[in-house]
Amino acid sequence: MTNPARSVQLRGEAEYRDQGESLLQRPGDAVFVRRGALRSVLMSCPDGCGETLVVNLDPRAGKAWRLDTRGGNVTIFPSVWREGGCGSHFIVWRGKILWCDRFEGGNVEPAYDGVLLERRVLTALRKNTLRSTEEIAAELDEIAWEVMRAGHALVRRGLAVSGGLKQRDWFALA
Secondary structure (H helix, E strand, O other): OOOOEEEEEEEEEEEEHHHHHHOOOOEEEEEEEEOOOEEEEEEEEOOOOOEEEEEEHHHOOOOOOHHHHHOOOOOOEEEEEOOOOOOOOEEOOEEEEEEEEHHHHHHHOOOOOOOHHHHHHHHHHHHHHHHHHHHHHHOOOOOHHHHHHHHHHOOOOOOEEEOOOOOOOOEEEO
């Protein structure tokens, strides 16, 4: 597909996967699967390959993503990376799809108040103790992608440090 989806369109909720899949019409369409609690997000692969992605939200069922729906927009953390099939890798942030691979050229990050958030993140950091983006976001009730961006901005300004390799999105006071 030469024009991948750049946004997520929430099409509703379903109790089971087959019910949810019937609501998916275009690349980037999404449906919440809820049986008592939110279980997963079904998404028509935004690259247009035609596959349905299942993003687990239930930690009892294995690796789980964090879902945020503030402002009526879907945010999923961390990124979605298809290891098989089309191999798509993307971020869902405030209803926007940001590509991490072949379609990066058209990415547009959503607007947020980075200066205010940097101040808030700085207050959540500790000296000599790395904290994960997710932990800080939960404590501050903020979107994890925005906390991660604020943390890296603090690192660039010399006010924070980040971990290495698998902890590159973990932060502590400098």
